Amino acid sequence: LKAFSLFEKDVEYVVIDNKVMIVDEQTGRIMDGRRYSDGLHQAIEAKENVKIEDATQTFATVTLQNYFRMYRKLSGMTGTAITEAGEFWEIYKLDVVEIPTNKPIARDDMQDLVYKTTREKYNAVIDDIVKLVNDGRPVLVGTTSVEISELLGRMLKMRKIEHNILNAKLHKREADVVAEAGKPGQVTIATNMAGRGTDIKLSDEVKASGGLAIIGTERHDSRRVDRQLRGRAGRQGDVGSSQFYVALDDNLMRLFGSDRIARMMDRMGLKEGEVIQHSMITKSIERAQKKVEENNFGIRKRLLEYDDIMNSQREFIYKRRRNALDGKRLQ
Numbered sequence: 001l002k003a004f005s006l007f008e009k010d011v012e013y014v015v016i017d018n019k020v021m022i023v024d025e026q027t028g029r030i031m032d033g034r035r036y037s038d039g040l041h042q043a044i045e046a047k048e049n050v051k052i053e054d055a056t057q058t059f060a061t062v063t064l065q066n067y068f069r070m071y072r073k074l075s076g077m078t079g080t081a082i083t084e085a086g087e088f089w090e091i092y093k094l095d096v097v098e099i100p101t102n103k104p105i106a107r108d109d110m111q112d113l114v115y116k117t118t119r120e121k122y123n124a125v126i127d128d129i130v131k132l133v134n135d136g137r138p139v140l141v142g143t144t145s146v147e148i149s150e151l152l153g154r155m156l157k158m159r160k161i162e163h164n165i166l167n168a169k170l171h172k173r174e175a176d177v178v179a180e181a182g183k184p185g186q187v188t189i190a191t192n193m194a195g196r197g198t199d200i201k202l203s204d205e206v207k208a209s210g211g212l213a214i215i216g217t218e219r220h221d222s223r224r225v226d227r228q229l230r231g232r233a234g235r236q237g238d239v240g241s242s243q244f245y246v247a248l249d250d251n252l253m254r255l256f257g258s259d260r261i262a263r264m265m266d267r268m269g270l271k272e273g274e275v276i277q278h279s280m281i282t283k284s285i286e287r288a289q290k291k292v293e294e295n296n297f298g299i300r301k302r303l304l305e306y307d308d309i310m311n312s313q314r315e316f317i318y319k320r321r322r323n324a325l326d327g328k329r330l331q
Helices: 040-047 064-069 082-092 118-134 146-158 168-180 204-208 223-230 251-255 258-267 279-325
Strands: 013-016 019-022 106-109 113-115 139-143 164-166 187-191 212-216 239-247
Touching: 019 040, 064 082, 064 279, 082 223, 082 279, 113 118, 118 139, 118 146, 118 212, 118 239, 139 146, 146 164, 146 187, 164 168, 168 187, 212 223, 223 239, 223 279, 251 279, 258 279
Parallel strands: 106 239, 113 239, 139 187, 139 212, 164 187, 212 239
Antiparallel strands: 013 019
8 A cells, every 4th residue: 555655656766677766865866776675665566567576684774873973083065064054963963164165156046936836837947948948058957756857858848949857767877968968058857966966067158148047846845955956057156047936736835835825826816827926935935944854854863862772782782792703701
């Protein structure tokens, strides 16, 4: 029942070469060699009519937090840690230091465009892509799932717009696709650009026409992921722009605060296809994301509290096991 109802193809997993592969929801990459436990993977394989593989057996588990705590020295570098500074301190006792950018940021981060329905939103995204391509600007479109990236691909095909799709199914071409993403009029559709790791180089012609245009088709649950997408443009002082499109029936909006915005849109008498753009709405979306982040942090913290107890037992058992293997006394 769980496999049939809660796990969607091209969202939580993809089927490649008759194998069910898990997709990392944060990065959009395939987690090779990872399988669901407790018979869930086999249930999904049965659902997709592929060969049912043997169940894997778990001998030991550890949370990532306790795994990282095993290191004597711990540090890291990322462009989007400032929103998670509280969690770094709470769990690892690490401070977050913000380093100024090498060159001033010239990117234009525009206010979110809010539509009533997903259909209106996607139509507006396609119209915007067509306009940007005609202006000779490269476009990078960020989506939250494989399914949406393929839907937008089909819509662009109907408008005869050349494009590249980069998602969990096509991740092998990743570096080549991203390297081409800065060419004039080039459209790249990508699932969550987290840590893609290839700089998008822009020619002088592209810089003169306004630089790389980032289009987000939905706000992610986490502000970090949105900032990672925005941060693909405007690197090293380059010009560029970023624009997020939001619909009231998006997951994030449905869970937090879309009723109030829907009532406001009704009062303003907005017709189909009309858009609302206001700093107040962008702020309320960010508040909703903050709520989700706090909730997710609460879940991780609670899990860690349970694992801390397991960890003290784990250390005790492993110490005795080491002593036994080294031929020392167990006491």
